[in-house]
Amino acid sequence: MRAMLLVNPKATTTNARTRDVLIRALGAAVDLAVEETRYRGHAASLASTARAKGYDLVAVLGGDGTINETVNGLLNPVDGEPARDDPSAGRPGLIVIPGGSANVFARALGLPNDPVESTGAVLEALREGRRRTVGLGQALWEGQSRYFTFCSGMGYDAEVVRAVEGLRGAGRKATPTRYVNTALRHYLATDKRHPAMTLTGPGIPTAEGVFMAIISNTSPWTYVGTRPVTPTPWASFETGLDLLGLRRMSPVALAPVIRQILTESDVLPSGRHLVQLHDEPEFTLTAGRPVAFELDGDYLGERETVTFRSTPNALQVLV
Structure with a gap:
């Protein structure tokens, strides 16, 4: 069985020791x-090269952004038409x-957050031939498409992702504390009076005046340390997409939602x-002005119209 291991050396919690342990274990x-x-x-x-060369498996040591890229390389070009039904x-499987800060996809699959412990878990799955087939979300905009494994967002949460990416570009790590502090600071600056988005869809009542939308392919949406954050607690890899949209951004409106x-x-x-x-x-989601847009915690610029689509049985994962 042939496998390609992709290592992001700049991922938040990836280091030489973890990489060497994984290489030795998988290489055996x-x-x-x-x-x-x-x-x-x-x-x-x-990942696209591994698929073209007939590799059986692609392994990833990195954060959610690296995993997202890998998934898109396995399934489709990053820009292109939706995949077929299967x-x-x-x-490749x-x-x-996990080698990033939040590691949402790995943890949602039930893997340990520690990379060495996760290596042991996937080696056991490899020995037993155990695979799980999961659905993915797909975002389509301006002739482009991209899969996401756990979430996408438009509006305020994507603005926070953009701000954190700016801090990472300045050499700071994307820790859970930094995300929380950035979210609190950015809340004071974001537009809380002029909602931009309208939600439409087949069989869905039109919803106007949306400030922020979280689109989930599974739950949780993210983690703050060990605590899961669950705005869409019914979301699952085995169902379609879930959404939570906010029409008010005042502290009085937000406080009970955050608590819940x-x-x-x-x-x-x-x-x-x-x-x-x-x-x-x-x-x-259609916006009257360009709004921030993110997929799996990666900022992808400002968009005015994005269609979100569920893709069942899209990916086989060893867990």
């Missing part, structure tokens, strides 16, 4: 090739080893100022 089980990612988009290119067919999504409860947040969807195959 499969015919292993190792590649380091060197620039944004490199993981997608390497996009996982004939493609995926091995995920931090309780690890499967009860949905409630309120007339909320827009909620569960298990939907497709919907579209």
